[in-house]
Amino acid sequence: MNGAKGVWGWLLQRVTAVGLILALGLHLWILHFAGEHAALTMAGVTIRLKSLAYMVLDFSLLGFALYHGLYGLRSVLFDYVSGLRAERAITAAVVVVGLVAFGYGVYALVPFITG
Amino acid sequence: MTIDRGKTAGNAGGNGGGQVAAKRPDKVTLKVYRFDPDLDKEARIEVYDIPWTDGMTVLDTLFWVLERVDGTLAFRFSCREGICGACALFINGSYRLACETQVARLLDEGRTEIHVMPLPHLPVIKDLVVDMARFWANYESIAPWIVARSKAPEKERLQSPKDRKRIDEYVGCILCGSCFSACPASWTDKDYLGPNAMMKTWRWVDDTRDAAKDERLGLVAGENGAWRCHTVFNCVEACPKKVNQAAAIQGLKRKTVSAMLRGAKGLKQGRKGLEE
Amino acid sequence: MIFHEVLVVGGGLAGLRAAIEAHDLGSEVAVLSRVHPVRSHSVAAQGGINAALANHPASQDDTPEKHAFDTIKGSDYLADQDAVELLTSEAPTRIFEMEHWGCPFSRLDDGRIAQRPFGGAGYPRTCYAADKTGHALLHTMYEQTLRRGIKVYEEWQVVSLSVADGRCHGVVALDLRTGRLEAIGARAVIFGTGGGGRIYGHSTNNITNTGSGIAIAYMAGVPLKDMEFIQFHPTSLFGNNVLMTEGARGEGGYLRNRLGERFMEKYAPKAMELAPRDITARAIQTEINEGRGFPGGYVHLDLTHLGAAKILERLPAIRDIAINFTGADPITDPIPIQPGQHYFMGGIDTNADGASLVAGFYAAGECACVSVHGANRLGGNSLLETIVFGRLAGRHAGGYVKGQGGEAAGKGAEKALAKTMTETEKRVTWVLEAAGPEDPADLRDELRESMFANVGIFREEKALAVGLDKVRELRARYPKIGIRNRGRKYNLDWARNLELEGQILVAETIAAGALARKESRGSHFRRDYMDRDDASFLRHTVAHLTKDGPRLEYRPVTITKWPPQARTY
Amino acid sequence: MYRPVASRAVRYADLDLFPTKIRTGFYAWLLHRVTGLAIIFYLLLHIVVISTVLGGGGNFDAVMAWLKRPFFAVGEMLLVTAVIYHGLNGLRVILFDLGIGIKRQKALFWGAFVLAAAGFGFALRVFWPLIFPG
Ligand SMILES: Cc1cc2nc3c(=O)[nH]c(=O)nc-3n(C[C@H](O)[C@H](O)[C@H](O)COP(=O)(O)OP(=O)(O)OC[C@H]3O[C@@H](n4cnc5c(N)ncnc54)[C@H](O)[C@@H]3O)c2cc1C
Ligand code: HEM
C-alpha cells in the first residue's frame, strides 16, 4: 500500500470532531436550549455576529463541520468503491463541494456582519 | 455415562462420545445451506434429521450427513479440536467453529434446530466451502514474517515473558477468516485489508524482535487499511479465539500518527522496505 | 502438463521445511497439499519440541548426547543410533533457527526459550509455546514459505506416485475444487504427508491424517518400515480422544484411578507420571481393565493442585478444550482421560537423507521412518524430526536434481507419467462411478474398530490374527463399494473413499508386522511374548507390497554407542 | 445402497439468521453513520437556507418565518438528537483512537446511548411548544 497516506486527513477529522463538540455544542445551546428559541431573524443574527466571539465561533463551525462532515462522507463512499480511480474521483468531488460550500457560506454570512 | 460409538458421525469426525448433561432428544434437525454456483440457479436449504449422540458437535452432524445420507455435501475440516481454523461457519446466527460447537450447547441456548451457513460475504465454491482467496491475499500483502535486520545471534534472540505476553493474543489467531467475513467494511470494499491482516501487522509491530515497524505501518496505514476501520467490532465478536483485532488496529493508527510526527522514513518505503 | 523441479507433497512442518531448504539451495519448488498448509496436522501439536538447550535451571548439564540416549532408551533400542545422534545434535541449531524466523516460544524470566519436563527425558528439555507449540511452529514455517514466494497448490490431493525403473517422475493429483486429475512432473518428489492415525479408532489425530501418503508410496512399490509400532498416547480426552498434552503431566499433573490412587507408582516408581508413553498408556489401560477406572472406561488427569495461574499461563488451550468437550474445568475438576492412538513410529522407509529406495523420491516427518523413534517415540521428538529431517530431505532432493536427477531428466519421464496417469484415471473414475452394495463408511468404521481392538495397546496372537483377517476381508469387500456423489467438484465422498483402499493396505502391514514380531518392544506389547527378544527381533521390519499382501523382511538396527539394556523407569 | 434421504429442500428464508449476540458495535456504527450523513446533508442545506439572506434581510426573515412550522420543528428536534448521539459516540470512537476503553466498547456505547436518549427527552421538552404551537 501507500506509505501512510491519509494520516493527516484522518487526524484532522478527529481534531475537528473535538473542535465540533465545543463549537456545535455552544451553537445548539444558544439557538435552541438557552431560554426561548432565539429568534432566527435578520436582526437577531446580526446582533450576535457583531461580536467577535460569535464570528469566530460561526466561521470555525462552518469550516470544521464542512471538513469533518465531508471527510466523513468521503469515508462512507470509500467503503463502497474499490480502486484508486474511483477513490480519486470521490476525493476531488468532495474537495470541490467543500470549497464551494465554504466560500458560499462565508459569502452568505457577510450580510449579517455588515448588516 | 453411555457412549454409543457405533455408526455415528462421531466415528467419522470426532470419534463420538463425551459427557451427558441432561436428557436430550433422540433426534436433532439440521438445516444446511446448499449451493453449487456451477449447477444451481439459487441457493437452497436442506433439512436433515440427525440421530442424537452424546458429545456430538456440529462437525459430527455434517459428517453424519456426508457419510450416511448425502455424499454431495461439501465442507472444510481438519483438526476437529479448534486449532486449524478450517471449519469456521455461521451457525445459528453466530460465527463458530463447527468442531468446537456442541449440539448440546445450541440446544441449551434454546434452539431446537441447527442452522449452518458458510462464512457470509465470501464467494461460495460449494455448499459450506467458501473462497478465501481475498483473505489470504490480504494476509500475504502485509509481509507476515519477521524482519529482524540485526545479525542473528548464535543462540536465541531474547524476549522477556512480559514482551512475549503482549503478542500472545495475536499469535493465537488460527486464520479462520471469521473476522474478515464479519467486517462490514470488507463486505463492500474489495480493497480493504480487513481486520485479520491488520491485526497480524500489529503482531509484528508489537514483537520486540521485529525491526521493520515503521515500514509495516506504512504498509497498512492507508486508505484501504487502518483508516477504513470504523471500530465496528464485528471482528471481535466473530473471533473464535477471542482476539481483539480492533485494539490492534487502533494501535496501528496511533503508532502511525506518532511515526508521522517523528518523520519516520520507513513509512514511505512500501513493501520494498520489508526486504532485509 | 505441470512441471516442477522439486515437488513437495504436504504443507505440514516437514513438507514446508523441505520446500524452504530446496528453494534456498536454488531449486524451483512447489508445495502441494490437500488442505491449506496452516490446516495441516502439525498445527495441533501441543506440548513442545525437544532440544538440549540447557536453558531450564534444572537442565544445566544437558547435552545432545544425553538427549540421544533418552531417545534410544525410549525407543527400546530399535532406533538407528546414528540417525538419533544426528537428530539430537542438530536440534539446538534448528530450534534457534525457528526462533530467528520469529517463532513465538514461551520464555524464561531471563528471556531465553522456556523448557518443560516431558516423559522419558532425563532433563526438562522440551521447548514450548504454551500448549500450542505446533501452531506456533507451523505458522512461523508458513510465514517463511510466504516470504520466499513458494508456490502452493492448495486443496490438491495426490492419488498416485509415478515410479518407473527405480526412479520417481512425479505424481498424479486431484484438484479437489474442480475434480480434475492432473499429472505433475517433477525431478524429485518429497512426501511430508503425515501419519495415518485415522486408520485407528480412538485417534488423537486430525481427520485428514489418513496415512494416504504412506499408502501411495507403498502402492508405488516403496517399502514401509516398522509399521507395527503404533504409539498410544496415555491422555486423550474420554469420548472424542482430543489430546491432553503430556505437558499437562510435565507441569506436574497427576494420574488417578477411581480410588484416587496415583497408580503410576506401581508401574514406574521413579518417573511416575513422566514415564514414557508406552508404559503410561499400558498402566492406564491396566487400571481400567482391572476395574479401577471409572464406568465407561477412563481415569482422571488431575491438575487441580497446579493452581489457576499456572494452568492459565501454560495450558490455556487444554483448559478450553476440556471445558468445551467435557464441561470439566481443569482448575477445579479432574479431566476424564483414556489412552488413544497417537503416532506412527513406522512409515516410508528412508535413510537419514530422507531418501527412499526409489531415486528422486524422498520422505520426511511422520510419514517417514528414518528411524529415530524405534519402537516408541518420546514426546517432543516428532516435531523435532519434522524440521531436522524435513530440512535434510529438502537439501538432498535439491542436490539430487542438480546432479544425478538432472542428468537423468526426461529419460522416459513423460512416458512413465503418462502411464501412471492412465492407470490412475481408471482407478479414480472407477471409484467415482462405484455403485456396489457396500457402504464405504461401514468399511472405514469396521477397520478402525478392529484395528483398535485387535492391533491395539495390548496384543496377542489370536487377536492379531483376527485383526489381520478383518483387514483382508475389508480388502475383498472394497471393490464392492458404492459411493453417493457422482459430481467432480469438491467431492468429499469420492476423495475420502479413494484413500480407503490405501488405508486398508497400510493396516495390513501393521497387523502383519505385529503378528510376526513375537516379542514385546516399546509400543508393541504382546501378552503372549512379554519380553524383549534382542536375539531375534532387534531388527527393523520392512514390508513390500505383493499381490497377496505384504512381504516382510528384516534389517539390522544401527548401534553406535549404546548397547541394548533393560529398560526401566 | 442409497439410504432413505431425510433431506428436503426448503426456502432460504427458513433459516434463522438473526445474530444471537447483539452486535453492539455494529449498531453503534450504523447509527453513527446514519446520523453523520444526516447532519452533513443538513449542513449543506443549512448553508443554502442561510444564503437566502443574499436576497435581502426581509427575504431571510420571510424564509425563517415560513420554516417555523411543526414539520420542521420535528425535523430540527430529531437533528439535535442526532447531533447529540453522533457527538457522544464520536467521543467514544476518539477514546478508542487514544487507546482508551476498547475492551469496554459495549458499556461505552450504552453510556452514549443513554445520554443521547436523555438528550432526546430534553429536546422533546424544548421543542414541544414549536411542534404543538398554541
Ligand atoms: C494431537 C497431537 C499432538 C501432538 N503434539 C506433539 C508435541 O507436542 N510434540 C511433538 O514432537 N509431536 C507432537 N505430535 C506429533 C506431531 O505433531 C506430528 O508427528 C507432526 O506434526 C507431523 O508433521 P508432518 O509435517 O510430518 O505432517 P502433517 O503436519 O500431518 O502434514 C501432512 C501434510 O500432508 C498433506 N497431505 C497428506 N496426504 C496428502 C495427499 N494425499 N495429497 C496431498 N497432500 C497430502 C496434508 O494436507 C498436510 O499438509 C502430536 C500429534 C498429535 C496428534
Ligand atoms: C459533535 C461533534 C462530533 C464528533 C465528536 C464527531 C465525531 C466523529 C468521528 C470520531 C467520526 C469517525 C467515525 C469513524 O471513523 O467511523 C465521525 C464521522 C462522521 N461525522 Fe462526525 N462528529 C461530530 C460532528 C459531526 C458533524 C457536525 C457532522 C456533519 C456535518 C458530522 C458528520 C460526520 C460524518 C458524515 C461522518 C462519517 C460517518 C461514517 O464514516 O460512518 N459529524 N464523526
Ligand code: SF4
Ligand atoms: S483473528 Fe480470530 S476470527 Fe480472525 S482469522 Fe484469526 S482466529 Fe479467525
Ligand code: F3S
Ligand atoms: S469489524 Fe471491521 S471496521 Fe474495524 S473494528 Fe473490526 S475491522
Ligand code: FES
Ligand atoms: S476442524 Fe480445525 S478448527 Fe475446526
